[in-house]
Structure formats: C-alpha cells, structure tokens
Amino acid sequence: MSEAHGRADPAGRTPLRSTATDGLKIVVVGGFGVGKTTMVRSVSEIRPLNTEETMTQAGVGVDHNTAVTDKTTTTVAFDFGRISLNEEMILYLFGAPGQERFWFLWDRLFAGTLGAVVLVDTRRIEDSWYAIDRLEHHGTPFIVARNNFPGSEEHSLGELREALTLSRDVPLVDCDARVRESSKRVLITLVDHLYALSTARETVS
Ligand SMILES: Nc1nc2c(ncn2[C@@H]2O[C@H](COP(=O)(O)OP(=O)(O)O)[C@@H](O)[C@H]2O)c(=O)[nH]1
Ligand SMILES: [Mg+2]
Numbered sequence: 001m002s003e004a005h006g007r008a009d010p011a012g013r014t015p016l017r018s019t020a021t022d023g024l025k026i027v028v029v030g031g032f033g034v035g036k037t038t039m040v041r042s043v044s045e046i047r048p049l050n051t052e053e054t055m056t057q058a059g060v061g062v063d064h065n066t067a068v069t070d071k072t073t074t075t076v077a078f079d080f081g082r083i084s085l086n087e088e089m090i091l092y093l094f095g096a097p098g099q100e101r102f103w104f105l106w107d108r109l110f111a112g113t114l115g116a117v118v119l120v121d122t123r124r125i126e127d128s129w130y131a132i133d134r135l136e137h138h139g140t141p142f143i144v145a146r147n148n149f150p151g152s153e154e155h156s157l158g159e160l161r162e163a164l165t166l167s168r169d170v171p172l173v174d175c176d177a178r179v180r181e182s183s184k185r186v187l188i189t190l191v192d193h194l195y196a197l198s199t200a201r202e203t204v205s
Contacts, residue, residue, distance in 0.1 A: 025112050026190065028079070028095045029135075030119035031127025035147040035177035036095035037079050039119065043183045044081025044093065078109075083187065091187055103134060115194045116142040117186055119177065122152045125163055132164060143171040143193050145186045 028036050079095030096109055116135055120128045128144070135142045146152055146160060155163075157172050166172060171193050176182045 023090045023092055024114045024191070024194075025092045025094065026187065027109060027113050027116045027140075028093060028119060029097075029116055029131045030147075031121065031124055031131075032097065034119045034121045034124075034127065036097075036119055039117075039147075039175075039177035039183045039186070040079040040081040040093050040095040042178055042180045043083045043187065045084065046082045078105075083184065085184075085188065085191065089191070091191075093187075103130075106134065106138075110138055110140060113140060115190050116140055117190055118142055118144045120144055120146050120160070120164070121149055122146060122155060122160060123149065125160070128164060132166070141190075141194055141197055143173065143186070143190045145173050145175045145189075148174060148176040 028039055030036055078097070079093070081093040081095075082090060083093065084090050094109060094113075096105065118128055118131050118135070132142070132144070144160075144164065144166060146157065153174075157174065161168075161172050171189050173186060173189050175186045
C-alpha cells in the first residue's frame with residue numbers, strides 16, 4: 001500500500017522533478033482482456049476503482065459493428081488507481097478500453113493525459129492497432145508493453161515492433177501485469193519517455 005512512498009524507483013532515477021509536475025495523468029489502453037485492470041490493481045496504492053464488473057463477459061464476442069445503443073454506456077468500464085513513484089511524483093492511472101466502439105469516451109479521457117501505456121496481448125495484436133492509431137492521431141506520447149500471456153515470447157520484441165509498425169522512438173517492453181514491480185517498471189519507462197521527449201523539445205526550441 002504505502003510501501004511505494006519514499007522509495008527510490010528500481011532504476012535509482014528520478015525521471016521528473018517536482019518542479020515539473022506533481023500529479024501525472026496516465027492512461028492504460030488495450031483490447032479486452034489484455035490486462036488493464038490487472039495492471040492498475042497490481043500497482044495501485046489506493047483501492048482501485050473499477051466502474052464495470054457486469055461487462056466482463058458481456059463484451060466478449062460482441063460484434064464490433066453492432067450499432068452503439070444506450071446499452072453501451074452501461075457496459076463501458078474503466079479502472080482508476082494511483083501510484084507514488086517517489087516523494088514528488090504521483091501517477092493517476094486510468095485503465096480504458098481501447099476498442100473502437102469505446103472511443104467516444106476518449107476525448108474526455110484524454111483531457112490532461114500526459115502519456116499512455118498500450119498493453120498488447122500478442123495473440124490478438126490487432127486489438128492494439130486502433131489504440132495506437134488514435135494515440136498517434138491525438139499526439140499523445142505512449143509506450144507499448146507486451147503482457148506475458150502464455151506463448152507471448154514465441155516472437156521477439158523486434159517482430160512485435162514490426163507487426164505493430166511502431167516507430168523506433170516508441171519504447172517497447174515486456175511485462176507481467178500481475179506483478180507489481182513489473183507493472184511499475186512499465187510506468188517508469190513511460191515517465192522516462194515523457195521526460196526524454198520534453199528534454200528533446202527544450203533542446204530544439
Ligand atoms: N498469464 C497472464 N495472465 C494475465 C496477465 N495479466 C492479466 N492476466 C489475466 O488475464 C485476464 C484478463 O485481465 P484483465 O486485467 O481483466 O483485462 P482487461 O480487460 O484489460 O482489464 C485476467 O484473468 C488476468 O488474471 C499476465 O501478465 N499473464
Ligand atoms: Mg478491465
């Protein structure tokens with residue numbers, strides 16, 4: 001729970017200073033069942049909020065072309081959690097469905113979002129394409145994390161990068177969303193990436 005407070009991150013770095021910002025809003029996206037809820041729960045130091053539960057199986061097998069009706073709003077789920085990476089930096093995590101039929105949520109969800117983690121299940125990488133496309137469209141910085149489902153290591157991260165046509169600038173990492181340290185490392189990778197981008201921007205201007 002509060003164990004994260006005051007602990008140096010595993011890499012021993014302090015990616016952002018308190019002068020940069022105290023609370024960063026981060027979104028975790030990906031297809032259904034990719035591990036978003038698991039990741040937010042494994043890292044969160046507050047009891048994570050999940051707006052769903054009823055949806056769990058209801059969403060499975062629903063045709064993506066099905067007309068969106070009012071019913072959709074009752075089946076939309078997102079997760080909320082919080083983690084203190086160090087004394088100054090707190091991440092507010094929003095786990096959000098990445099499927100096309102939920103994108104009407106995104107403009108609001110994106111307000112103030114500094115960066116995103118795209119979780120990928122290599123058995124269904126096509127679920128990630130849409131999320132990546134939208135993030136690029138919105139200009140939201142992101143990293144990609146391959147969640148360790150059985151068989152995920154059959155292909156290299158390089159092959160996954162190609163399959164996703166990911167630019168080399170986008171960090172791609174492995175994780176096990178069930179493991180706190182692993183999920184935390186993913187978030188640190190994202191924060192480092194955001195920091196590198198902002199430093200690069202400062203250098204240019
Ligand atoms: N083997 C394995 N299973 C995982 C991992 N992460 C999540 N799961 C399982 O995958 C299922 C779906 O995860 P969930 O977090 O609900 O997915 P969500 O729909 O993206 O929120 C759950 O039964 C998890 O326990 C992982 O890294 N490895
Ligand atoms: Mg979920």
